[in-house]
Amino acid sequence: IYPRMLVGCAVGGVTIGILSWPFGGVKTGAFAFTSLLTIPVFNPMWIYAISIAAAFVVAMLLVIASDYRTPEQKAEFEELKAQEAADLALAAAPAATAAPAPAGGGVATLVATRTVEAPVAGKLVPITEVNDKVFASKALGDGVGIVPSDGHVVAPVAGVLMTVPESGHAFGIKTDDGVEVLVHVGIDTVQLEGKGFELDVAKDQRVEAGDLLAKVDLDAVKAAGYDTTTMVVVINTATLKSVTPAAPGEVSLGDSVIDIEV
Known part of the structure; x- marks a missing residue:
């Protein structure tokens, strides 16, 4: 400098x-x-x-x-980003491979539908409009962004927590039928190292839709200079029949934000 x-x-x-x-x-x-x-x-x-x-x-x-940061500080930031990517990859690792449909004469497969609920209350926006290139490109799967109006973060689906970093900014949940949902609170909030986040769950814990995952001090996160937009994506989108995000607008906890055909 x-x-x-x-x-x-x-x-x-x-x-x-x-x-x-x-x-x-x-x-x-x-x-x-x-x-x-x-x-x-x-x-x-x-x-x-x-x-x-x-x-x-x-x-x-x-x-x-x-950029005011030293080379060492930049390297540390990249390391944190790499660790976050590794955490997200853990959630995607167990994704099942979709079975090919029979060419002809086979028995029709029953299509099951699932709903992903809003983990936070606030304003729903298209995932392509969030201020994070990885999520906006749908590289981690299709989904939505929600600008939260309240700091309570709840489980959007029932399942087992596959990913819960100590920073409390992300949660990977796998449902009983193999749907993998990631809730990522804020953009680049891994750098806060848990400041402003109060965890209520742990990895490998089973949760039901609506169970409290964490409490977030949104004012503290904003004061630290971070975007609080919360991303909700279906990690194994490619293996599912369809993933349909809801239209933009205000949502409350528990509202349907993504429809899935398994």
């Missing part, structure tokens, strides 16, 4: 040199460090103020544009 700040200092120096040239430079009759409080001791004061502003703005823009 420091080399970029030095560029800002250089810009400030060039600015003060150019603007103060007709006045013979900027002068002061006192020993003072650079700060907002010491601006009045410099003359011409307006030139000094403009130069400080130029240095600050340039340094700030460079830091924002080039």
Whole structure:
């Protein structure tokens, strides 16, 4: 970060040199460090103020544009993302392979329908509109996003919890007939390392639809700079006959948000 700040200092120096040239430079009759409080001791004061502003703005823009994190911090972030991807993969690992339909003369298979309920109350949005490229691309399966209005997160289906990271931001549930549903609370919230999340369940625990999974302090998550949109996706979409998300709109806990044909 420091080399970029030095560029800002250089810009400030060039600015003060150019603007103060007709006045013979900027002068002061006192020993003072650079700060907002010491601006009045410099003359011409307006030139000094403009130069400080130029240095600050340039340094700030460079830091924002080039990322303030060190290579070590970036590597740590990528490691967290990789761990999250591994956790999600655990939920998808047991997915069954769909059996091919008989070519002819076979017995018709009865199609079973299942419903995935809203794990949070709020505004339902298409999964393609969430601010996460992986979920929006449906790489993890089809589903919906819900902008939560309440911090209670409940099970959208009955089944066994296959994935429950300690951070409490994601839950992978496998139903008795093999449907795998992932509830992911917020975007990049794995970085919070559980702050603002209060878990009520554990891995391998059986839950019923509507059982409390966690309580989330939505205000704390937002204050930390994270999107609270909660993704609900069917991990093994490819092995199912159909996965049909509900239309956008307001939903309450327990409302049907995804219809599935097994």
